[in-house]
Amino acid sequence: MASLGVAWRSIPPTFLADLRDLVGPRNLLTDPDLTIGHRIDWTGRFTADPVPVVRPGSAGEIAELVTLARRDGIALVPQGGNTGLVGGATPMEGGVVVDMRRLGQVSDLDPVAGQLTAGAGATIGEVQAVARGVGWEYGVDWAARDSATVGGSIATDAGGIRFVAHGGTRRQLIGIEAVFGSGELVSHLPRVEKDNTGYQLASLLCGSEGTLGLVTAARLRLVRPPGPTVVALLGFSSVADVVSGGTMLRLGSRPLALELMTARGLELVCRHLGLTHPFEDRQEYVLLAELEDHGNTVQAVLAEMEGLTASAVALDAASQLRLWRYREGHTEAISRLGSVHKLDVTLPPGVLADFIAEIPAAVAALRPKATVWLFGHVGDGNIHVNLTGLDPDDDDIDGLVLTEVAARGGSISAEHGIGRAKRRFLSLAHGAADLAVMERLRAALDPDRICNPGVLLP
């Protein structure tokens, strides 16, 4: 077998000719100027040399593509919207980028059962629009909804702002169609939710980051839309009060989102988006709560909340969107500061407040010039630790943060996946036996290791 990860100039011309025949000349890009967007990840931390980009139009074409790649030993790097934040879709070992976005159809909508089938290249926003059109919602949502794809969300088991209400992508998956690295095209897209007929391939592929195969379509569960909602920005001076306020809201109401911001993050977003600060006085920590409210239960809970120092409540859709902009502007505003280390972690509730309060000092002790940005889905214990002012290759600082997380019983990846950014640190999350079983699964399903070889497993 030829070596994997060869730069595109050493890809055999016969391979490129066969690809061109397979997808048509318009769907094979080799001009480096046309492929630049496929070679840089969203954070700017990971960049690759030029590689060809192929745009297959069906699951059958992808099965043939895998056969060709196995024949010539060419790595395949699946890519959806390229909004991943851990370098998982960046072709750093060379090979070929497989742009999945032509598989964008949404079909077989069942408005009674609340299910639909989505091609891997459909965006989350497109799935949400189709679901809303028949009175349902798709339960997973986040700021990159208009670029991120169904295939990417499955490959990373995306979580997002509604996890606290509906869980992540895995919970919405009823069935899957995919091409494994072995070349087999599997298709199990049942119309029923209760289906325990053997191994759940959908679940296995969910979170596999393109390392077992390419997801081509999925059967997705929809959720009922919420009743009237309230969005509130709640100010606190201590993070312990934020966490206990969030717990009160979870027990006393139906939260659809519970998101943390800090004074520093809010100021950056206001500067970046040209927004007026939502409070007159500086609030060290701000909890954005979106709640389903069938009456005045939320007001009653807020009246009892300890440590609450300020609040801004929005009832109508336009004002709610205005409050959401403070939170959704974070990723973009931080990325404007240069290359970002994105460490997306979860902590158990009992140690969450201490971690948030202590991690900036731990980072400052090792890298005094780094700036720590903390925000995220605090209702799930999920905090995005973003670090700026660092060398993109500075893995030691990532190791420090992730070791602190593991020592407290947390997870080093809550929702973005391991990608390239955290590959070195996977043993903080899994023991040798877990990793050995994962390796064997990978070897069975991708025997020539052509599927995203530089990602996930060390």
Ligand SMILES: Cc1cc2nc3c(=O)[nH]c(=O)nc-3n(C[C@H](O)[C@H](O)[C@H](O)COP(=O)(O)OP(=O)(O)OC[C@H]3O[C@@H](n4cnc5c(N)ncnc54)[C@H](O)[C@@H]3O)c2cc1C
């Ligand atoms: C502003 C912003 C906010 C974000 N907020 C969140 C958030 O709240 N929650 C969250 O979970 N994520 C969030 N993300 C990260 C990102 O949007 C998700 O990880 C998303 O699932 C990636 O989808 P994508 O289509 O862009 O995938 P890509 O970035 O293209 O790829 C991601 C990974 O999936 C693999 N892949 C892609 N398509 C396929 C396929 N069809 N088959 C097999 N493997 C595939 C790639 O090889 C890569 O390893 C955010 C990103 C941005 C830019």
